Amino acid sequence: MKSGWLQIASALVAGILFGFGLSLSGMLNPARVQGFLDIFGNWDPSLAFVLGGAVVVAFAGVALSRRMKRPAFDEAFHLPAANCIDGRLVMGSAIFGLGWGIAGFCPGPAVASLSLGFWQTALFVVAMLVGMIVHDRTWKRAAS
Amino acid sequence: MNAYLPSLVGGMLIGLSAAILLLLNGRIAGISGIVGKLAQGVGMSTNLAFVVGLVIGPVAFLWLFGQWPTVTITVGWPLIIVAGLLVGFGTRMGSGCTSGHGVLGLARLSPRSFAAVVSFLVAGVFAVTVLRSIGI
Numbered sequence: 001m002k003s004g005w006l007q008i009a010s011a012l013v014a015g016i017l018f019g020f021g022l023s024l025s026g027m028l029n030p031a032r033v034q035g036f037l038d039i040f041g042n043w044d045p046s047l048a049f050v051l052g053g054a055v056v057v058a059f060a061g062v063a064l065s066r067r068m069k070r071p072a073f074d075e076a077f078h079l080p081a082a083n084c085i086d087g088r089l090v091m092g093s094a095i096f097g098l099g100w101g102i103a104g105f106c107p108g109p110a111v112a113s114l115s116l117g118f119w120q121t122a123l124f125v126v127a128m129l130v131g132m133i134v135h136d137r138t139w140k141r142a143a144s
Numbered sequence: 145m146n147a148y149l150p151s152l153v154g155g156m157l158i159g160l161s162a163a164i165l166l167l168l169n170g171r172i173a174g175i176s177g178i179v180g181k182l183a184q185g186v187g188m189s190t191n192l193a194f195v196v197g198l199v200i201g202p203v204a205f206l207w208l209f210g211q212w213p214t215v216t217i218t219v220g221w222p223l224i225i226v227a228g229l230l231v232g233f234g235t236r237m238g239s240g241c242t243s244g245h246g247v248l249g250l251a252r253l254s255p256r257s258f259a260a261v262v263s264f265l266v267a268g269v270f271a272v273t274v275l276r277s278i279g280i
Contacts (some may be wrong), residue, residue: 002167002168003176004219006168007149007189007190008189008193009170009190009193009246010164010165010169011171011190011194011197012168012194012197013164013197014155014161014162014164014168014194015161015171015194015195015197015199015201016196016197016201016204017160017161017164017201017222018157018161018162018173018175018194018197018198018201018205018243019198019199019200019202019204020154020157020201020202020205021154021155021158021160021161021196021201021261022158022159022178022201022202022207022213023154023202023204023205023213024150024153024154024157024213025150025151025153025154025155025157025158025215026151026154026258027148027151027213027244028199028202028213028215029169029213029215029216029218030217030218030219031153031216031218033216034218034272035254036272037265037272038272039267039269039270039273040269040273040276041203041231041272041273042229044279045186045240045258046147046151046212047151049148049151049152049155050151050152050154050155050158050257051155051184051242051246051247051250052152052155053151053153053154053156053158053159054155054156054158054246054247054272055159055246055247055250055251056156056159056269057155057156057158057160057252058159058162058163058166058248059157059158059165059251060163061160061162061163061166061167061251062163062166062248062251064163064167065167065170069169070170071166071167071169071171072167072168072169073168073170074151074170074171076170077166077170078170078171079170079172079252080172080173080182080239081160082239082256082279083254083255084256085255085256085259087145088237088238088239089238089256089259089260089263090210090259090260091237091238091239092233092234092235092236092238092239092260092266093159093234093240093245093259093260093261093263093267094180094234094238094263094266094267095230095233095234095237095238096233096235096238096241096264096267097231097234097264097265097267097268097269097270097271098230098233098234098267098268098270098271099226099227099228099229099230099232099234099271100147100231100233100242100264100267100268101247101260101267101268101269101270101271101272102219102225102226102227102230102271102275103217103219103223103227103228103231103276104218105227105228105231106175106231106241106243107175107179107231107235107241107242107243108167108175108178108198108241108243108245109199109243110155110228110231110265111179111195112177112198112199112204113199113213113215114200115199115201115202115203116212116213118215118217120180120217120221120224121217121279122153122226123178123221123224123228123275124225124227124228124231125222125228126194126228127184127225127226127227127228127231127232128179128228128229128231128232129179129232130229130232131148131190131228131229131230131233131234132176132179132180132182132183132232132233132235132236133183133232133235134232135233135236135237136236138186138232138236139223139233139236139237142231143259143263
């Protein structure tokens with residue numbers, strides 16, 4: 001894959017918008033995320049507004065993309081082809097959800113908040129990378 | 145409602161970011177996928193540019209509002225390590241996280257992503273409920 005500078009620039013702009021959006025939304029704060037998941041306790045519904053707002057705008061983008069033959073800066077759209085709901089998907093997502101609930105971090109906010117300089121987020125990101133590598137070295141090889 | 149306005153606007157910016165990446169580069173803004181590819185050395189330049197932007201985002205917030213976004217971390221290092229391992233492993237196994245499945249998957253009306261979102265929400269609620277019940 002050849003990446004032109006336009007692709008790099010749009011990825012950078014998209015990243016900044018994403019990180020700024022996370023900051024504004026309160027999603028960067030693990031306490032808020034855990035508050036959203038604490039539906040049997042002191043529930044904080046704000047994350048539903050974050051997800052709702054994001055999905056509505058992304059939906060418009062998806063609708064627009066379906067009218068385009070190709071994206072502006074590439075030859076074709078790169079979309080996931082898988083369409084069956086299997087054990088890997090459900091199990092993997094459940095494992096992710098457990099980790100998400102335990103610390104209140106998912107990958108986006110964890111990486112974005114590295115700029116705030118908390119050692120906890122750095123530790124989390126390192127552990128997350130280790131988890132990814134462990135998966136790719138073991139499970140993926142066993143499955144293929 | 146006003147209390148939720150920053151959350152709504154922030155969410156819309158996240159959606160805008162996802163739309164930009166899709167319409168311009170034809171890519172899904174899935175953070176676990178982007179970070180995973182970066183760790184594997186695939187598509188380095190664009191994925192690195194996105195991650196650099198992601199880290200700049202809170203700095204832009206500081207520049208605009210004169211303060212860092214609030215971050216309150218309550219769990220200790222052992223649970224942070226456990227959570228990180230689970231998040232890394234789980235997002236690779238389930239092919240996505242809150243952004244790829246949660247934002248774009250739902251926007252694309254993908255049945256796989258609906259299943260993934262239900263699964264990680266139920267597991268997340270379970271984890272927090274258990275932690276709260278044992279006083280963490």
